[in-house]
Amino acid sequence: MNDMAEKPQLLKVVDLTKDYSTRSGVHVTALPGVSMTLEDGEFVSVVGPSGCGKTTLLKILAGIIQPTSGQVLYRGRHITGAQRGMGVVFQSPVLMPWLKIIDNVLLPAKVIGLDRTAARATAMELLELVGLGGFENKYPFELSGGMQQRASIVRSLVHDPAILLMDEPFGALDALTREHMNVELQRIWLSRRKTVFFITHSISEAVYLSDRVLVMSARPGRFIRDLRISFPRPRDYDCTATAEFGDYVKQIRQLLVRHEDHNS
Amino acid sequence: MITQSAPTPARRPKTRFDDGPYLPLVLGTISVVLCLLVWQLAVSWIGVPHYVLPEPLGVFHALVDGLSGSVSDRGSFWYHLLDTFKTTAFGFLIGSAIGIALAALMSQSVYFHGIVFPYVVVLQSLPKIAIAPLFIIWFGYQIESKIAMAATLTVFPVLLNSLQGLTTTDSDRLEVMMALKATRWQTFWHVKLPSALPLIFAGLNLGIVYAQLGAIVAEFVGAQKGMGVMMLQLQSVSDTAGVFAVLVVLATTGYLLITLMRTIHRHVIFWENTASKSKTQSG
Numbered sequence: 001m002n003d004m005a006e007k008p009q010l011l012k013v014v015d016l017t018k019d020y021s022t023r024s025g026v027h028v029t030a031l032p033g034v035s036m037t038l039e040d041g042e043f044v045s046v047v048g049p050s051g052c053g054k055t056t057l058l059k060i061l062a063g064i065i066q067p068t069s070g071q072v073l074y075r076g077r078h079i080t081g082a083q084r085g086m087g088v089v090f091q092s093p094v095l096m097p098w099l100k101i102i103d104n105v106l107l108p109a110k111v112i113g114l115d116r117t118a119a120r121a122t123a124m125e126l127l128e129l130v131g132l133g134g135f136e137n138k139y140p141f142e143l144s145g146g147m148q149q150r151a152s153i154v155r156s157l158v159h160d161p162a163i164l165l166m167d168e169p170f171g172a173l174d175a176l177t178r179e180h181m182n183v184e185l186q187r188i189w190l191s192r193r194k195t196v197f198f199i200t201h202s203i204s205e206a207v208y209l210s211d212r213v214l215v216m217s218a219r220p221g222r223f224i225r226d227l228r229i230s231f232p233r234p235r236d237y238d239c240t241a242t243a244e245f246g247d248y249v250k251q252i253r254q255l256l257v258r259h260e261d262h263n264s
Numbered sequence: 265m266i267t268q269s270a271p272t273p274a275r276r277p278k279t280r281f282d283d284g285p286y287l288p289l290v291l292g293t294i295s296v297v298l299c300l301l302v303w304q305l306a307v308s309w310i311g312v313p314h315y316v317l318p319e320p321l322g323v324f325h326a327l328v329d330g331l332s333g334s335v336s337d338r339g340s341f342w343y344h345l346l347d348t349f350k351t352t353a354f355g356f357l358i359g360s361a362i363g364i365a366l367a368a369l370m371s372q373s374v375y376f377h378g379i380v381f382p383y384v385v386v387l388q389s390l391p392k393i394a395i396a397p398l399f400i401i402w403f404g405y406q407i408e409s410k411i412a413m414a415a416t417l418t419v420f421p422v423l424l425n426s427l428q429g430l431t432t433t434d435s436d437r438l439e440v441m442m443a444l445k446a447t448r449w450q451t452f453w454h455v456k457l458p459s460a461l462p463l464i465f466a467g468l469n470l471g472i473v474y475a476q477l478g479a480i481v482a483e484f485v486g487a488q489k490g491m492g493v494m495m496l497q498l499q500s501v502s503d504t505a506g507v508f509a510v511l512v513v514l515a516t517t518g519y520l521l522i523t524l525m526r527t528i529h530r531h532v533i534f535w536e537n538t539a540s541k542s543k544t545q546s547g
């Protein structure tokens with residue numbers, strides 16, 4: 001759908017700050033004023049130490065929480081709440097245990113009021129794409145953690161959002177499953193051409209998947225580097241073993257180490 | 265005293281003995297048989313008068329007697345049991361409908377919550393059984409006043425548990441709906457209500473017990489039919505064995521109602537014992 005020649009700024013964040021006030025009255029600055037842009041069709045990852053404000057930023061983009069100050073511009077328009085042009089994948093799958101997989105992934109279609117048969121067809125196609133074909137009538141508890149997370153990715157895609165916001169979607173998976181999911185995610189992204197905002201603790205995951213990697217400092221989190229990854233697509237997972245890949249990883253690692261002692 | 269009948273425990277631990285070893289079952293049976301034996305022997309040896317404590321065999325005979333009559337026979341248990349059952353069923357249905365509806369509205373609107381809450385607090389602290397005479401004034405000695413009593417007792421456990429369930433929805437689930445820009449009522453139907461079902465059912469399990477309690481109490485206070493009425497009649501002629509027999513019947517119907525609720529519960533909330541797996545698995 002987003003096959004325009006030039007790359008317009010799809011999402012832009014200007015000077016975003018977020019203070020949390022805890023119950024004891026202490027203010028925690030989670031975001032001190034960050035700015036960034038997502039161009040149409042880009043895959044952008046954010047890496048940063050734990051607690052630096054990544055989830056906070058994602059939830060503001062998703063319209064789940066409100067920033068203390070600053071602006072979010074979507075297609076050039078100032079937005080304050082959730083947008084139906086976005087899909088969100090949370091750190092845990094958060095599927096509704098009383099719904100079959102098909103009904104779980106159709107939840108957005110139901111809420112938004114999309115045509116049922118068309119949405120169903122899209123859902124079945126997407127389930128097939130992530131390797132869940134034949135599981136549509138199972139309940140979430142009948143699926144493994146990795147399968148649940150794939151179902152939640154389908155749920156985030158079923159209403160064909162322009163932007164996909166993903167918060168450490170593979171954080172709970174074992175290394176092999178995670179690798180597999182990375183390859184699949186790239187495949188989905190290549191076939192659907194979404195703009196993806198992807199949070200991760202894994203530097204190599206970020207480098208493998210992204211067009212750009214944004215490196216964040218410890219809380220209060222600022223972007224300290226915007227690194228363009230220039231591997232051609234589609235990327236074979238073997239490219240993670242190349243020296244060039246290793247250089248990217250090392251560069252990001254050093255940035256994180258320099259700013260904070262603990263990192264992944 | 266009538267009003268002292270102990271409420272059943274609010275929540276049962278999740279593990280059940282159903283499919284466990286038979287030992288508890290065997291022990292339970294032995295214990296009951298022993299108890300009945302000791303009771304029988306105690307009454308016949310010590311010579312406790314029958315109007316104070318009847319023999320188990322006497323209770324058994326009264327039970328058989330009461331159960332052998334037909335539904336249309338005023339002296340049979342069935343005649344009265346049917347009325348008590350109707351009262352319990354209607355009272356339960358009306359009471360839980362009101363309880364769930366109020367909880368839904370209170371959880372959805374802070375204004376509604378604010379308006380209704382004082383009455384809930386006041387009525388809740390009132391010993392609700394004391395309203396029974398008022399119901400007789402309003403609804404007469406027919407089944408209506410009994411249903412009103414049963415419904416009144418049902419409302420509160422259902423309301424309070426449902427409210428608790430509807431206001432403690434997992435924030436992750438709510439965020440899924442927020443990200444979709446769902447309306448308040450979409451979030452209610454798709455997420456809050458199903459999430460609250462385990463607690464709503466905890467309330468309903470209590471509610472069914474309270475509905476029966478309400479029916480019996482109303483029958484004590486003033487009615488023309490029902491197990492409570494039957495009990496008063498038996499008491500007035502010092503037929504203590506008969507009173508015991510009524511108690512046995514009530515315990516049995518109570519047990520059947522609770523079992524029915526639990527069965528429905530398990531079928532409706534089929535995901536309950538497995539939900540933890542699909543919820544969080546953070547790294």
Ligand SMILES: Nc1ncnc2c1ncn2[C@@H]1O[C@H](COP(=O)(O)OP(=O)(O)OP(=O)(O)O)[C@@H](O)[C@H]1O
Pocket residue numbers: 020021022028029030048049050051052053054055056057219
């Ligand atoms: N609801 C809240 N109330 C108070 N403080 C909060 C709240 N949510 C987050 N914070 C604080 O804001 C900071 C940023 O939190 P956030 O969840 O955005 O971090 P993160 O980068 O996603 O961390 P992680 O990588 O561990 O998920 C943290 O220091 C956290 O303690």
Ligand SMILES: [Mg+2]
Pocket residue numbers: 054055056167
């Ligand atoms: Mg986070």
